[in-house]
Amino acid sequence: MLQIAFIRENQEKVIHALAKRNMDATSVVEEVVKLDERRRATQVELDGILSESNKLSKDIGEMMKAGEKSKAAILKEKTVSLKEKSKGLAEIADVIAQELLEKLYTLPNLPADIVPEGKTPEENINVFEEGAIPVLHEGAQPHWELVKKYDIIDFELGVKIAGAGFPVYKGKGARLQRALINYFLDKNTAAGYNEVQVPHVVNEASAYGTGQLPDKEGQMYHDAADDLYLIPTAEVPVTNMFRDVILSENELPVLTTAYTPCFRREAGSYGAHVRGLNRLHQFDKVEIVRVEHPDNSYKALDAMVEHIKEILNELKLPYRILRLCGGDMGFTSALTYDFEVFSTAQDRWLEISSVSNFETFQANRLKLRFKDKDGKNQLAHTLNGSSLALPRVLAGILENYQTADGIVIPEVLRPYCGFDIID
Template sequence: MLQVSYIRENREQVLERLAVKNFKQPQLVDEIIQLDEKRRLTQTQMDSVSSQANAAAKQIGELMRAGKKEDAEALKANTGAWKSEVQTLGEQLAVTEEELYQKLVLLPNLPHSSVPKGLTPEDNEVVLENGDKPALPESALPHWDLAAKYSLIDFELGVKITGAGFPVYKNKGAKLQRALINFFIDEAEKAGYSEVSVPLMVNEASGFGTSQLPDKEGQMYFVGLDNLYLIPTAEVPITNLYRDVILRADELPVKNCGHTPCFRREAGSYGSHVRGLNRLHQFDKVEIVQVAHPDKSYEILEQMSAHVQGLLQKLGLPYRVLRLCGGDMGFGSALTYDMETWSAAQQRWLEVSSVSNFETFQSNRLKLRFRNAEGKTQLAHTLNGSALALPRIVATLLENNQTEKGIKIPEVLVPYTKFEWID
């Protein structure tokens, strides 16, 4: 959530940056500024009347002690009107603050100055491309056929048990999943991240804190009886570990990682681009999260991007890094890098990670602060990234490494899988 003081003091810049994100309600900025002026005026009036009432109460006490009862009673007659006015102003203030809050939560985060303008994924900027795309024979199979051939994943059985988008991993397919999870966690720990195991359901306050709510209700599974949400990503519970926390400056950056299943209702379209593992309702992911000093967060964003790229390099997967344009960014992000791997059998790029800096957007909602060198509290920056999401990693590993003999397992995974081939 943006800070009202920043909006008030930087109106033109706010409007300019919101335009980069193709925000369709710029009038909200002026409405917020006007409501903030009304709030501050009401607060000033209430403070003034309260001050008068307090001064009168003190004077009444002095008059009573001096034996001037009639003067005290005359003055006391005015305090009733002051108290009534304070109550009325307090009620007006509460209404104005609620109206201001409801408009504030509709504003997305401001994009960083490096974010390119654009409306669709086609407008994203390719930052770099790494690795050679494998040349497969014409007989090469997409991952869903490979999964059936080697009895790795049963999509139909998942439909029977739950529905579309909930695959069942079997045999070496299940072992490959577990191997990737352990490999990603181990690599994160080598990079200084502390592993946490977190709940798979969160309350509304947690969803609001990381800006999934009120923006993404339709994309999350809701457990109505208990008013809880299944997590769309481990970012939500891990970041919320620090809700209402004041850290010391020397504790920054805080680095956590965690593996969870993720649940998303958004999958629902049809066609080859969402077939197999390309888009699921439930999938596993290892997430990395940092709470950082504002002066260091963009340096840390580059480090997190490099960490994800290092995983792809160790797996031997060709990939590219995209800087998302304004129209393709998430609601709360200030800058996002997407990592995509090349699917040789499908002949297309598949997104496998997003790494984002939220600056103070989440921490303002979370009331996540640190105490600076002057002893004052200020909002920290939050960052997170997929390191990595499994489904499309599995898809590209199966497709790109298929041979006449079978599917070759990357060398770094063999200590985890305990096998070199799927055959």
């Protein structure tokens, strides 16, 4: 969430920055500023009444000591009136504060200066590309055919049990899935990330804290009876570990990694581009999350990018990195890099990771702060990235490593799998 003081003092800058997201924020910014003015004016009036009421209470005490009961009685009547007025003003202030908060929730994060302008994914900038695209044998197939051929993932069985988008992994498919999870976690912990296991459901406060609510409410599975949400990513519970926390400056940075299943309704997703593992309602992902000092967050973002590059280089998958344009960035992000693996059998790029710096946007919602050297509380910066999302990595491995004799396992994964080929 954007800080109200920043909006108030930089209205034109906020409007101009959000235009990069193809959003005309003029009316919302004006409403936010007006609500803030009303809130502050109401608070000033309320503080004045409370101050007067406190003074009268002291005067009443002194009069009672002096035996001036009749004068004290008159002042008591006045304090009753002031209490009623202060109660009414407090209620008005609460209503205005809630209206202001709801308006602030509608404003996305400001894009960083280097975010390119653009409306569609086609306008993202390719900043890095690595790996040779393999030449496949004649008769090579996309992964949704391969998994049937080798009986390692059963999409139809998943439909029977739950519905479309909930596959069942079998035999070597399940073992390869587990191998990827363990490999990713080992890489992350070796890089200094502390592994945690977190709940797979979160409460409303947590979903608001990281920005899933109200922006992505329709994309989340919701249990109305307990008012809990199935997590769309480990980012939500992991980042919320630091909600309402004040760290000391010497505790920064905080590096955390977690494996979780992820649940997304993905309403309205149809067509060949979401076939097989390309788009699921439940999938596995290993996440990395960082809490950083504002002065270091962009260096940290670069380090996260390099970390994921190392993983993909070890997997020997052809990939590219895109700097997302303003119109394609997520609601909470200030800067995002997407990693995409090339699927030779599908002849297309598949997104496998997003790495983002949120600056203070999430921290402001979370009230995640650190105490600086002067003893002042400052908002931290939060970052997160997929390291990595499994379905499309798995699709890339199955398709790019297929041979006429079977699917060869990347060398780095063989100690985790216990086998060299799926045949």
